[in-house]
Amino acid sequence: MSVEAPRLRLDKWLWQARFFKTRSLAARVVAAGHVRVNAQKVHKPAGTIRPGDVLTFTQGRAVRVVKVVALGDRRGPAPEAQTLYEDLTPVKETGPKNPAYEGKGRPTGKDRRMLGSFRSGPLE
Template sequence: MEEVELPDGSPQRIDKWLFFTRMVKSRSIAQSLVAAGSVTVNGAVARQSSLTVRPGDKVGIALERRDVLLVVRAGGSRRGPFEEARLLYSDISESLGEQKVLTPFERAQRRPKP
């Protein structure tokens, strides 16, 4: 089944967008992050993986090792190579300030609960 190219500005599910940007390895991991409350969109916690994002939205992700803040530039049509995925977002994580190095115990606590 072939994915259809999305027109500019069209909404896309947050789980698909995270997968297409290569922030997570699978859509099910993206859905787990959303269910655990580890994803925010425009400052509000994303409660469902069906939440849609559009260009200009700010997406925050609490990953196992660090926090990431991204601005959506476009919706994806497939999970392509890194160079293609990098065009879907702007990384503004430096605006979060200096992040401390997490201990293994702190990283274990950040993992999403299935």
């Protein structure tokens, strides 16, 4: 006899891993078809997952990609929830968009003049 790998409901795991505040919210997102398990769209919150599966879903305006490392027993504190998954979400570079202004807070008059010259090009 072979022992089958443990499984857990998708909505319950998303809630235990603290990606969604309530289990019903996680179920709604899954039912709307916004979650993929191993690149396959899932429409049933009762769909099961196991360690090694890769989940892709939207959270707010960001797309999250996580690999299931473990199945939880309960919805514990955040440090415990972070041990349930490995985050594979690509990191976006957040650098200054304009070299004339480095994001030091509210721009001064001099900063605004430099921004204007950067946008319109050098004055000749």
